[in-house]
Amino acid sequence: MTAAARTASSPRRRRRRAGGVTLLEVLVSVAILAIIGTLIYGAFDGMSRSRAGISRISDRYHQGRGAIARISRELQAAFLSRHQPADKNITVRLTAFTGEDSSPTDRVDFTAFAHRRLLRNAHESDQCEIGYFGSRDPERDKLDLVRREAKFIDLEPTRGGVVNVLAEDIESFDVRYLDPVTGEWVDSWDSTQPAAQFERLPSQVWVTLVLNGGPGGEPIKFETKVPIAMQVPIAFGAN
Template sequence: MKQPFTFKENGFTLLEVLLSMAIFSIIALTTIKQITLIRNTKDTAFRDIDGYSNARAALSAIEIDLRQAFHVLYQDLGAGSRAILLQNGTVTHTLFDGRKAEIIFTSLSHRNYFAGRRESEQTEISFFLQQTRQSKYSTLLKREAELIDDNPYEGGSSYTLLENIISLEFQYLDPKTLKWEDAWNSDGGSFRDKFPGAVKIKLVVASEKAKPLNVETEFKLSFPNNDPFLVQF
C-alpha cells in the first residue's frame, strides 16, 4: 500500500545557525581590522608627509638667509669706522661664525614690511636649538636683530621654526681643501675674512609613530671675498 505523499518542512538547526553567525562575525571582524589598519596607515603617511614638508620648509628658510650672508673687510670699512675700531675696538661687526649645531652670521635678507620704518636689508641672524621643559626634544629657533652692532651674538628677537628636533648639524666646505669642516669663523685663523664654499645641514625630526625623519641639504655660498673656486657636487 502506497504511503500518502506529504511535505516535509526542512529548517536550520541550532548548530547551523551558530556556525553561520560565527563565520559572519569572523568576516566582519576581519573587515573592521583591515579598514582600521588602512585608516591608521593613511593617517601615519599624512603625518609623515606634513613632518617632512615642515622640515624642508625650515631648511629652506635657513638656506635663503645664508645665501645672502655678507661680510665687510677691514680695508673696506669707511674712514670713520676704521678710526672707531682702532680707538676702542667697537664697530659694526659682520661675521660668519659656523658651529656644529649653531650658526651666527650677518645677512642681507631682512625684509621691512612696515611703511615708514627706517630699516635696511642688513641684519644679524642665528639659528640654534633650545631644549624645552614640556618635551624631551629641542626646538629650532631663529634669532634676528635688525641693527648690526659690535655684538652679533645678542639682541633682537627669536621665534620658532620647527619643534620636536632630535638633532641639528652644520658642516662647512673649505673651498681650498674641498673638505667639510665642523666649525668656521671668519674672525680669525685660516678662515679670517673668508666664507665657506658651501654649507651642509642635517636635521633629524621626531615622528609620533614612525621612525625619525632625516632631512639633509647642501648648497653653495656666493661670497665675493673668497678666491675663485669651482666645487663639484
C-alpha cells in the first residue's frame, strides 16, 4: 500500500473508532448511573422516613392535647345533686364524683353537664355519667386511655354506658384532687361515702397523661389543672 492510500484510510479508521464505545466505557457508565441511583434512592428514602416519623410524633402530640382538652372540658362541668324523692325506695339516680388511685392508671368517674345530643328529638339531656380509666388492648398488648359515657344517670355512677378509646399506648394516667376544706392535694376522692368527701367536689383536679412514642422514643407528658366551678350540690327547693 502506498503512502497516499495509507493517508486516505487513516481518517476513516479514526472516524469508526470515534463513532462507538468500548465495553469498559459501558461498564463505567452503568456503574456511575447505579451509584447516582443509589444516592437518589437513599435521599428519598431518608426523607420519607423522616416525614413518617414527624407525622407519627405530630399525631401523638395531637392525640395527647385532644385528650387533655376533653378531660378538662368535661371535668369543669361536673356536678352533684341533692334532689331525691322523699321515699328512698324509689330512688332511680345517684350523682357522684369518685377518684380511684391505682398504678399505672388512675380512674375517675363523675356526673356532668357534658352530654351532647346528636339526634333530633332524642330523649336526652346534657346530664350524663363520664369515666376515664386505663384499659389494656389485647391485640397489641398496649395500655390505652378510654372514656366511658352513659347518657342517663342511674344508681351505678361508675358502671354502664359506651366505652371508647381516647388515647392509645399510654404510659400512665394520674389524677389528683385539691380538697377545698384542707387545702391539700389528695390521691383519691369519693363523694358517696360519709367517711370520705361526702357530697363534696374538689376545687381543682390535677391531670397528668403520659404517652409513649415521643421524639427519640421518649414519653410525652401532658399536664393540666382543672378548676371545678360548681362546688355546692344542686338543691333547688330541697330541705
